[in-house]
Amino acid sequence: QAVRDAQSHILASDETACVFGEDVAFGGVFRSTMGLESEYSRERVFNTPLSEQGLVGFGIGMAAMGHTAIAEVQFADYILPAYDQICNEAAKYNYRSGGQHTAGKLTIRAPCMGVGHGALYHSQSVEQLFVAVPGLKVVIPRSPIQAKGLLLASIRDPNPVIFLEPKILYRSSVEHVPIDDFTLPLSSAEVLTSGDDITLLSWGAPLYSCVEAANLLRNPPASIAKHVPESLRGANVEIIDLRTILPWDRETVTKSVMKTGRCVIVHEAPVTGGAGAEISAHLQSAAFLRLEAPIERIGGWDTPFPHVHETFYKPGSLRIVDALVRSLSY
Template structure:
């Protein structure tokens, strides 16, 4: 075991995968010599050479398009889109090529590639560096979508994603990249803390895609969350005293519906929590699934606590986030319903 930040765990995951399989390649904007804008790939080029970790032109379409071709012919590319906000030029390659390749070729080709993207706010990055676009990918058949909440899971999930034979969208919550987010506050205390967040096993291990993790056991209400919002949910439950059960989804597709059903049937209440906007966010799908699978066990309507239905508000981002005050209010509301 080593104490590591999420950045260090992600870097280690790529190193482990590259060491085990010569077909794993890493590339993207500034990921080679510079080591990436967040330093997630720092040292990989020096260790594995410029043929396996290299810089790409400023063209997300080109990065993902090249990765699809590499994957079809036997490589396992793990590419970085510098911010999730930059992925839109590559969306056609992801949806029309990567996601469909296995199906359109009747299994003759697969697309074993990972697209890593820092997502979400918390670094004062404004409208073009803070988006949470997970719902755009969960809607697409053929893609898998992963959002870790801690270094241990980030490493294990990324190794599993690299070893998977289908394309994986790997969204990394940058608010918890460098250390613990103090979830008890609605404002950043030390937003770039350098203190390690968790214990991470050395060497190779995987966290299976499609399996949620129970972060807090409770009997009054189930909170479904992922990424940074897991920490916010834990802080809110501790602050307001509600006996909440917190389920960290970890992967949105495939989704651990069995774990969700078991928890909601036990508690009879459900809150869905995410940072993205309310309308058509992934929480809408979760709410519909819970209503369909657990209707006769529900004691109150499913609540959603999310970001606003606005363009990302740079000057108000810490009000935009679903913070512990808003989550605690929802917890108290639903247990009293």
């Protein structure tokens, strides 16, 4: 509903805005465009052929003509056919024309991350595929309020934005979202819980596992109590939601790690080549003399997303607690 409302605000206030993608006229797979076609007409909210390359290319053309283009890729897993259009056209259009032309009014929405039964082709996290592409912004919200505010900011940003929506939150996350039009700042991380002993950094759905892990560290159940030394249970964990993955908020994260001396980075994408590797490399350089322990990265395993036992693949609270204990014990 929050995502739907954000798009409705744009359609109501910007007569050049269009929403399009696979099945969006019917409300979309996750109902995030429900009723928009009947409210704003089929000329402004419409289905496209099953061609991600085609619909993104169409969006680039619309944006280049000065229209606000909101394109939906039905699942983030399917964004790869559009990779050339995104990276070689949308991201570079402003640069190649010396600022004369831009595709900055293009926003690409795509559901991402595991949902419990999506298996190989409906569960992937793809943010790491775009972190090395200058000219793009990549945003991942953690909740309905964040989704609405960040999506509105993304659509109005003068750069093309990849807006990835953790699909498990469509049905499991509930908040009282303001009905008014509002934005939240891009490239600005949010400190959810202040702490002095260790920094726990994540984005999207894994943040909930991070919060649970911090609670388990403080009050471990009997089943894991022997693995959590009592001397570490009083540790103050600073939890940070990165929110924008590209360009990310280096200042807030670095300031936190300079204070705590320890850092655990959590993401659902595989660890190898993940966004956490770039963040870790920066922190090793910017905060090297303040580090009390090696930076820990917890993510998906280096395998395709599994058909079964999804919970063993995703970075759950127990794996995060283990990383917290390793870092605090170093």
